[in-house]
Amino acid sequence: MPRSGRLKDLGVYVALGAFALTTLAPFAWMLLASLKPLAEVESANPVPTVWKFENYSAVAEQVPFGRYFANSVVVAGWVTLLTCLSSAMAAFAFSRLRWRGRDALFRLYLATLMIPGVVTMIPNYTLMVRLHLLDTYTGLIVPASFGAFGTFLLRQFMLGLPTALDEAARLDGATHWHVFWDVVLPLARPGVITLAIFAFLGNYGSFYWPLVMVKSPHMRTLPVGLLTFDTVYGRQTNLLMAAAAMSLVPPLLVFLFGQRFLVRGIQLGAVKG
Amino acid sequence: MSKRSDLVAAIGFLAPNLLGFGLFTAGPVLFSFAASLTNWNLQRTSPLRFVGLDNYRNALASDPFWFYLGNTVYLMLGLPLAIAASLWFAVLLNRPLRFSGGWRALLYLPSFTSGVAVMVLWKALLNPDFGAINVALRSVAAGLGVTQFESPRWLLSTKNLLALSLERLGHDPGQWGLGARDALILMGLWAAIGGGNMLLYLAALTNVPTELTEAAQLDGASSWRCFRSVTWPFLAPTTFFIVVMSVIGGLQGGFEQARVMTTGGPASTTTTLSYHIYTEAFERFRIGYASAVSWILFAVVFGATLLNWKFGDRGTDDA
Structure with missing residues (x-):
């Protein structure tokens, strides 16, 4: 029994190792390609003969890459903030307050989750045209x-929190806002952090909306900027890979710091959702 | 604590979200349906007029629509494999392992980075001449002593493993091979296996009582039998959720790949319904028609979800 168990463990590590290798190989190829001189980008050998670290700064000489970067981080940051705050408030109303029509309205919210994004994309685009918000941060964010x-997500989380504390606070004469801000929100922090990670990663990678909203080069977010770079300078695979590699740094950081919250949040959504 | 004070407070707490929800989600849904009944064109080639169900009728009567629906479904062929592989790796990761967090992070890497950067990367990997995939295939072929090896043209090829013909749904043996659609499936598998579905399965596996699996093992059940009879019933609801969400996502998918990697080609073979809607709305500005197609897409998604519910939920009830 122990010997076969050890053999089995070995098999598990081999399978995981093979899979991890498949996962990592494209990223490794990307990093190597990003360091090649232009003359070698079409060579079959993935390893550069000369290591051109200056490719990374060369990207910014061809396109305003720093600007794309800043646009993406600023837009995703604001979207994350607004999403978390407005969702937490609404979730509080849907989980902690009692009022007529609460569950009916919530079901309406849920129903819209099934509607394809493209359905609302077109009217939202025409609305932005009407409001002269094309090509603005407001139009990208709001x-x-x-x-x-x-x-x-947050309603599900708040439903799982004990009500004893906020009832006690209410008896002490706290207002609804105090109950929300000082009692429920601190308890819901893991849920809010999970939502913040989802919102940031989702919006940072968001492509469709910025693509139709942005007209001028200085408003491009990273995904739109990468697409332009690919279309205009596509033969410079080395610089393109350098740009792609740099754009992966913020999600990587968010992932490394937020991993444990992400797993917990997914557990939450799956088990209770 | 009267009901009335709660209602006033609820309105206050809901206001920001409800306003945004109404303005950017609920309102546009109604607006989009109204638009789908008109000939609205942002380029104003003809005066705006109510056309009833004409847009719907025209779409459903056209060959391209069914061809694009076929492409959409073809790109979903990798889903069962991706889901099964996610489950398998989740089971492997659920054992006591060294560096389990590290493994999980490694496998999860592609899915949180997915997006335009990864598609740009895969476009280079799939380059028929110098891309890493064909370079690897050629060296394997050379190693095996195959002399007449013709590596796939991937994103440049209309070939596909089902030998679907061009431009309309049908069969054409000459189209058999590996082409753009298969390349997109391959990329999708790479991105999806270690992703959210694997984490969902990992979460569900923590709910399986270890007493049950241990008891089964003591009774001498093989690990497959133990998985099938003890673990699987606990995973059925999660599987159902994953299948429903994957089908919804798959039917709505393909836009980014088409826009970034193929512009829907070659010969429209990677044009899915969502990319078709995009080009109609934002390149040809036919808002009315594009709205109608997006509602047809919604109907397809809704129908598929109902079917899933009808036939899939049974397995869940057993659990």
């Missing part, structure tokens, strides 16, 4: 900040 998903 329509992306109020989906039903965040409200759903």
Whole structure:
């Protein structure tokens, strides 16, 4: 029994190792390709003969890459903030307050989760045209900040919190706002952090909305900027890979710091959702 | 603590979210349906007029629509494999392992980075001449002594493993091979296996009582038998959730790949319904028609979800 168990363990490590290798190989190829001189990008050998670290700064000489970067981080940051705050408030109303029509309205929220994004994309685009918000930060941020998903996630989380504390606070004469801000929100922090990670990663990678909203080069977010770079300078695979590699740094950081919250949040959504 | 004070407070707490929800989600849904009944074109080639169900009728009567639906479904063929592999790796990760967090992070890497950067990367990997995939295939072929090896043209090829013909749904043996659609499936598998579905399965596996699996093992059940009879019933609800969400996502998918990697080609073979809607709305500005197609897409998604519910939920009830 122990020997076969050890053999089995070995098999598990081999399978995981093979899979991890498949996962990592494209990223390794990307990093190597990003360091090649232009003359070698079409060579079959993945390893550069000369290591051109200056490729990374060369990206910014061809396109305003820093600007794309800043646009993406600023837009995703604002969307995350607005999503978390408005969703937490709505989730509080849907989970902790009693009022007529609460569950009916919540079901309406849920129903919209099934509607394809493209259905609302077109009217939102025409609305932005009407409001002269094309090509603005407001236009990039505000329509992306109020989906039903965040409200759903936080409502589920708040339903799982004990009500004893906020009832005690209410008896002590605390207002609803105090109960929300000082009692429920601190307890719901893991849920809010999970939502913040989802919202940031989702919006940072968001492509469709910025693609139709952005007209001028200085408003491009990273995904749109990468696409332009690919279209205009596509033969410079080395610089393109350098740009792609740099754009992966923020999600990597968010992932490394938020991993344990992410797993917990997914558990939450799956088990109770 | 009267009901009335709660209602006033609820309105206050809901206001920001409800306003945004109404303005950018609920309102647009109604607006989109109204638009789908008109000939609205942002380029104003003809005066705006109510056309009833004409847009729907035209879409359903056209060959391209069914061809694009076929492409959409073809790209979903990798889903069962991806889900099964996610489950398998979740089971492996659920054992006591060294560096389990590290493994999980490694396998999860592609899915949180997925997006335009990864698609740009895969476009380079799939380059028929110098891309890493064909370079590897050629060296394997050379190693095996195959002399007449013709490596796939991937994103440049209309070939596909089901030998679907071009431009309309049908069969054409000459189209058999590996082409753009298969390349997108391959990328999808790479991105999806270690992703959210694996984490969902990992979460569900923590709910399986270890007493039960241990008891089964003591009774001498093989690990497959133990998985099938003890673990699997606990995973059925999660599987159901994953299948429903994957089908919804798959039917709505393909836009980014088409826009970034193939512009829907070659010969429209990677044009899915969502990319078709995009080009109609934002390149040809036919808002009315594009809205109608997006509602047809919604109907397809809704129908598929109902079917899943009808036939899939049974397995869940057993659990």
